[in-house]
Amino acid sequence: SAVISQKPSRDICQRGTSLTIQCQVDSQVTMMFWYRQQPGQSLTLIATANQGSEATYESGFVIDKFPISRPNLTFSTLTVSNMSPEDSSIYLCSVGDRADGELFFGEGSRLTVL
Amino acid sequence: AQSVTQLGSHVSVSEGALVLLRCNYSSSVPPYLFWYVQYPNQGLQLLLKYTTGATLVKGINGFEAEFKKSETSFHLTKPSAHMSDAAEYFCAARGDTGRRALTFGSGTRLQVQP
Numbered sequence: 001s002a003v004i005s006q007k008p009s010r011d012i013c014q015r016g017t018s019l020t021i022q023c024q025v026d027s028q029v030t031m032m033f034w035y036r037q038q039p040g041q042s043l044t045l046i047a048t049a050n051q052g053s054e055a056t057y058e059s060g061f062v063i064d065k066f067p068i069s070r071p072n073l074t075f076s077t078l079t080v081s082n083m084s085p086e087d088s089s090i091y092l093c094s095v096g097d098r099a100d101g102e103l104f105f106g107e108g109s110r111l112t113v114l
Numbered sequence: 115a116q117s118v119t120q121l122g123s124h125v126s127v128s129e130g131a132l133v134l135l136r137c138n139y140s141s142s143v144p145p146y147l148f149w150y151v152q153y154p155n156q157g158l159q160l161l162l163k164y165t166t167g168a169t170l171v172k173g174i175n176g177f178e179a180e181f182k183k184s185e186t187s188f189h190l191t192k193p194s195a196h197m198s199d200a201a202e203y204f205c206a207a208r209g210d211t212g213r214r215a216l217t218f219g220s221g222t223r224l225q226v227q228p
Contacts, residue, residue: 004157031214033214033215041220041221042204042218042219042220042221043158043204043218044218045215045217048214048215092157092158094158096214100146100163100165100208101146101148101208101214101216102148102160102163103158103206103215103216104160105150105157105158105159106157107156107157108156108157110155
């Protein structure tokens, strides 16, 4: 298993600003993913964070809006840029190198945009 | 593309009653299937998973699920509900071996009445 720490755990932000969420893992992992959970909704994959290369984004998500860094095998950041109220969500970092695909999740970062 | 369908966004049972949460998947390849639980203001915790082998899978907290290929289902059950089982439950799947991320269902909120 892996222990994942996310910062901040929650924040309230103003429209038009940007926020960077950090994800720290207690062990080296190859596969790291960022998910979004909008209020009352399920989890939607934003991107796969690749160490040493650009992130791979899912349809509907773009790098300009959600830039991701992955400087090493234990750390990643997700930035939510030029925020609007529609970006109010829980953002979850997850990791998983197991062959069966099991993912481990951080506690999430709850973002409210006013 | 992989998809996961959870029937019933809300399920309410009485304490001590049977819990049945439904999940169906679509996949062109044999899937890996998961059930996660999310308690309020927390991240996701794995309840159980099916990879290969025995189709009846036992998980934590008395939950179990049965993989039925003919029905493309992976329903979650617990013989006797407890108040502490009240949470959001997500079914997830990984079907494409080239895609490491999980696809999640829409979630089912379980309420347990005293």
